[in-house]
Amino acid sequence: MAIRESPEENSAYEQLLSHLEEIAEEGTKIEIPGLDVSALLPSDLSRYYRYEGSLTTPPCSQGVIWTVFNQTVKLSAKQLHTLSVSLWGPHDSRLQLNFRATQPLNGRMIEASFPARVDSSPEPVHMNSCLAAGDILALVFGILFAATSVAFLIQLKRQHRHRSETKDGVSYSPAEMTETGA
Numbered sequence: 001m002a003i004r005e006s007p008e009e010n011s012a013y014e015q016l017l018s019h020l021e022e023i024a025e026e027g028t029k030i031e032i033p034g035l036d037v038s039a040l041l042p043s044d045l046s047r048y049y050r051y052e053g054s055l056t057t058p059p060c061s062q063g064v065i066w067t068v069f070n071q072t073v074k075l076s077a078k079q080l081h082t083l084s085v086s087l088w089g090p091h092d093s094r095l096q097l098n099f100r101a102t103q104p105l106n107g108r109m110i111e112a113s114f115p116a117r118v119d120s121s122p123e124p125v126h127m128n129s130c131l132a133a134g135d136i137l138a139l140v141f142g143i144l145f146a147a148t149s150v151a152f153l154i155q156l157k158r159q160h161r162h163r164s165e166t167k168d169g170v171s172y173s174p175a176e177m178t179e180t181g182a
Contacts, residue, residue, distance in 0.1 A: 003080070012036065013040060040073070045069065047112075060100070
């Protein structure tokens with residue numbers, strides 16, 4: 001699920017975040033009375049995207065079905081800060097930048113649980129997001145073919161000009177002169 005900053009505090013998350021300071025190390029157990037886990041999720045669970053992917057940590061194995069809700073959860077700036085500074089990893093290091101970069105689709109389909117909205121003014125398509133490897137390869141070979149063709153035509157033109165400068169295909173080259181002593 002995606003989290004977005006909001007001016008208001010999220011009371012459901014505050015109930016959870018207020019206990020993070022009590023967790024000093026891995027294995028620490030605390031009780032959070034009356035936590036309604038469903039309140040931590042977006043209010044509209046019927047709109048989501050789903051795709052087959054992989055784990056986000058090594059060995060990044062395939063076989064995971066990801067579900068991403070269309071609606072974001074909103075947390076205040078203070079709550080986001082609390083979340084970012086209170087999570088610790090191994091060796092007493094802050095848990096930060098623990099994400100995997102977005103991966104290419106590689107032919108995978110993203111399914112939506114709701115009909116696609118047709119926008120009358122679609123966003124411009126950027127070249128780097130719409131060309132597959134095969135398209136790029138075809139484009140490179142096309143450009144190389146065009147450049148080779150132009151070079152070939154220039155060479156033919158030069159040869160034709162050189163032939164027309166000589167008379168009837170005969171070229172003049174003076175004989176070598178050697179002096180002989182008499």
